[in-house]
Amino acid sequence: MSQSAHAYAYLRPSAVLDGGAGRRLALETSGGTTPLGAAAHPRFFAGFLAEPAPAAAALLAVADVAAARYYQPQLRASLDPVVTANGDRLRFESFSGCCGVYARLDVLAAGLDGDEIGHGTTNVDVNNPLREALTRIGPAEPLHLAVGPDALEVTTFDGPVVEKKVPLPERWLRGFAETQVTAAGFDLRAELPAAEAVRFLRSLPRGGGRAGARVAQWVVPAGRTLRPTTRPVPGAVCLPGPERLAALQRVLRHARALRIYGPPVTGSGLAASAWEVELPGMRLTLTLSPDASRGFSGEGGVLGALATGTAEQDADLVSALLAWEPRIEIAELAEQSGLTPARVRAALTRLGTAGQIGYDAAEAAYFHRQLPYDAGRAEAANPRLRAARALVAAGAVRLEKGGATAVVTVDDHVQRVRTDADGAVGCTCLWWAKYRGGRGPCKHVLAVGMVREARAQGTADGPAKEAAR
């Protein structure tokens, strides 16, 4: 598996400092972008946290997910959380090392009391002394929060004193970006009041990996609570690997409600789901992949959009119009860019794969952020996409008479790809047989799509050239 490295450079470690004016939580920043361009140590906010104890617990939950691997936990994961300032709120995001859990803490305006909130995205440092200090924070005292050093501090420091170099796996980046695409298909499925939420979350198994816990789990809203069930009845939400919700235990005491989002139930397939705990002035959301062993990176929800070249220019156009909006209004963007809403949506999907878009299920809207990693090429190097390009380049795709079916020759065997009049596709390969498109198209379907598109444009050698690039 290919992976590059990422280097963090912080002016100093993040810490809780005791000063004359009470305690200050100073979160240090490294890299990222703001509306003014790339920044080394951007500053997004300085002011008070309205609810220090819940905020500290929720920040720890985000840090927990960043440091966790819920599958094959013997491997290590240690990437720092990402913070985005959207003008009216701060969003702390992290993604587990196993690529299966995405956590986001939205600190809304009600949870903050201070200066203007800036715009931009960066990394924040999390270290052991900070974790201890956050755990110690009591309910009573006010807590000042600063995200990023102020301008004076930047000039007086000689240079970064905290430098971390960590591996940055490509699939981790892809998964982080792709979570948004999955979440965009979610709807609110259930809402539990605090007492029921606590009871339900406490009833979940803590340990994972036992043979018995590997059974697919579903929950269905019933009465005021959720009932575990063994099958995906209508209205049910998939809860794969419930031990992955462990990070929510930290904020249980402060929870006001639990909201659950998921896609509509189709067939018996596993599905992703999002679990949102409402906190005073904040929302903490964990999004789980369809299986503990199945990261978001392999879900392939965006491959179709990437295989075709049309969305690329639209994406460039749309990205120029984005400026860290907390809610992206598609109609507005369509007006500004002169594109149809459908094309804007496709462009946003494509931007999502480059880490430039997040999705907030509670608001049912995209928001702008730019992951502080070089994410642009990660999706383009998707193994399935690469394989499809290779098939096209090798001339393995042959459209059959009538156009409804195509034969793809792979080594010594063939696969037949079928396309319905209404655009539904199918393939005879094992990947398709297993997931039936639930994890994105297989390489054969992608290759046939590329050839079809090239035919339609009348440049039969287009994809071949692209593949050669």
Add this chain to the structure above:
Amino acid sequence: MSTGTVKSTKAVKARPAMALTEGVKAVLAAVREGETGRLPGLLAALGPAERRCCLLELKELRRTTRGDWSKEAGRRMCALLVAGAGCHLGAAGAATWIGARDFSGRSWARNPALADVVEAQPVEWQIEVAGRLAAKRGSGWSWDLYPLITRVVRRTGCAVPTSDDFAAEWLRSAAEAENGPHGTAVTLLKRLRADTFTPVLLPRVFELEDVAWPLNAVYTTRSGDSWPAAIAGLAESGDFDRGDLVDLCLGRLVRGGKTADQRAFLTVLTALAPTPQEYAARVRDLLALLDGLPAVAGHAQQVLAGLDEAGLVEPEVVVEASAVVLFRSEKKLVRAQLGWLEQAAKRSPGRSGPVVLAAAEAFGHPDSAIQERALNVVARRLKAAGEAVLPELLLAAEALNPAHHARAGQLFGAPVGGSEDDDTAWAEALPPAPVPAPLGEPLATPAEVAEELAVLLAAERPEVAVFERVLDGLVRHAHRDRAALVKALEPVLRANHWQDGNRWRDCGPADALYVAAVLAGQVESSRTGFLLRRSRNPLRGTQNTEYGNALAARISEAAERAKADGPPFLLATPTDATGAITATALVERLAGYEAAGASAGPVDLSAALLRVAPTADPVVLAASGRLTSAAGRWAAAWLRDGGLPAQASERVFFAPGAGSERKRPSWDRWWEDLRRIAVTQRGTAGPAGPARERLAADFRTLLEGTEPSVARARRSEEWLREPTEHWAAILPHHREELAARWLDRFADCADRERRGTARMLVVLAEAGGPAGLALHLALAYGLGARHPEDRAAAVDALLVLAARGDLDGALLGRELGELVALGTVKPTRLAQSLATAAETGAHATVWSVLSAALPALLTGEPQRGTADLLAIAADTGRRSAARGPIPEVTATAARPGTSRLLKEARTLRDLLASP
């Protein structure tokens, strides 16, 4: 492999021999022979140029030796490791060489020659190499490079490496040396005091993961000979700052982590035994620990209570601690906290106000007894607290269990539980009765058939819809255009070969592949067409179950007919996923056969008749009367007469006991302990047709009578006999018959802790036909199943049956009572199941079951968990407005004592006696 070796040897020979001096040749010879011991001496004689030259040869040799697992190759690899370490002039290259994975196989790095060779290198080189090796990841349990690095660091006095793996290995190896073969007299404490690594690495220990094992190990009984004792010793002797160690340990506990690690560091903390003053300076740490692991939280709670008693902390600490602890679910911690609160109020009555408000947090605790205890604490301190607290207490009291509402109302001077009306007005909430999913349109094109066949073969648990549509699609398209079908199937048949030969498994849905293989001409003609000669039918292995045989009959008939006369489609394809066919659809299909001049396959027809839904619709019956073929007339008669009659279940007690069937070996006597309630059924051959047609033999077998026996219990034990949806779909309107025949498997879930079969309860609950004793017994076993997912499935089935109006709560309750009395169903498990059902709002359903079970539950010695069942009974009874005393409850309630069982019985008695 051998050719590769030859080639590279040639390449070596092709190089100018002049470059190899005598010294290099000697080293290479020693390496080839694997004589590692001679290498330090030989290498010492080489100059820098010679070493460079030698290294090239070594690299070549390493490449050819890699992957060879012979003993000689192993010796050679060891020699290569040592020689390479000596020949590398650059430290980076040397570290890569020494730490390479192909050298890490068999502890070669522990060879003393390696240490000698490394020692002969320049000091800067050694330091650099050691540093680089220490930064590499260790292998976990033992790290062969550790002694080498340690030796370099100790000898050169360079900076001690601080990587996680190095620190962890130091932690482990400190113990190993102590436990060595000579049993040295030096304790761990003494060793640590002398060790120059200790100041650097001991603080790192508090940051490591997975260190519980070395930290917990006790090497000898001498004091200071375990890690916690040694760390405490270092603090005592002043080698380490005591305050720092306490901070490190508390910090680690505050950060949290794996349970085992947390426990280990708690041991370290208790060994350090901080004084009250030291603890008092770290109150925030202690408060943070209250949210941690129960053992850690308990310790912190104890310490804090002690500090509070000694007046060393602010009085508000108890309030803050209570907010955290009383929210926890562990009863022990909550009880201790309430005790602390009461003590605090007793010592200084002025604190009563905050104390009662803090105690009221526990009103929302899930356990009713804890609520009562909290109420008692509040009641005792209420006078001292004054009236100001009453409004807040009243608000908190709303969270109390309704059983305590009256008392709380008296105490706080205003009625509590104004929302009581909501509780009793709670409508019975059941999930909507499921509507069976329609099967979907027949597969329209050969390409779709191929795709679905691939899906069928790839699925772990294929759905009924997929199998039935594939089987029908194969027949349908073979009739329409066989060549096109075979062409479309080609990719799938290439990836999935039809395996002929001896079968060790049951015939299952994946055997639809046989039809495709026959159509494509991939099955030898001697293996086809044996519909009647069963012994040679490739789908009928010796391991087949009777359900597998029924499937095999359908599949082989479909294959044979699709190849020969080609019926236009199949009759027995269900119209919904439970396997049922609507009468309308069957009549239409038979009419279609008559129009096409096709004859019905006997197996296909039998399967279709067993699946057709009974109907009284005169239009359908009239349409069936117009059918003229033999098959049509039989189907018409079948529909008119109501089809296959339901079999009645008769209750029997099955307990083979010891000594029956003496001839079995001791390991095959597990069934001697069984004590089960089971059923017998008489069996039927099904109604004959107008021309004396009978159902196909394989289906008649399924309908034969059944009764519990050791033979049946032993047969059910086989893993092949795991019922599937496909089995249930054979008899979609006869779930009682299926439940009776699978009862052993369902009972296994409860009394033999088998996993999985209970999931079929939902399938049966959604199927058609009367729900009798057998199905209710199966459900009873499922509700008492060992594994949570089985109980979840049983709860699903219970709610579905109730929603469809098929549940006989009294019958289920009586049998559950009996099964608990027999010891087959455990009350604790049953309580979990019924609590889940009740929480979702099915109060009346759960009460109907429990009220019938209570007499048996309360007769005789009550088992563990009975109190939980009584609590659920009281709750669901209250919400469904149950009235009328149950004698056993009244009798239990009248017994003297204060156990939880008796308290719950009294609550229930009072409820049932209320007007």
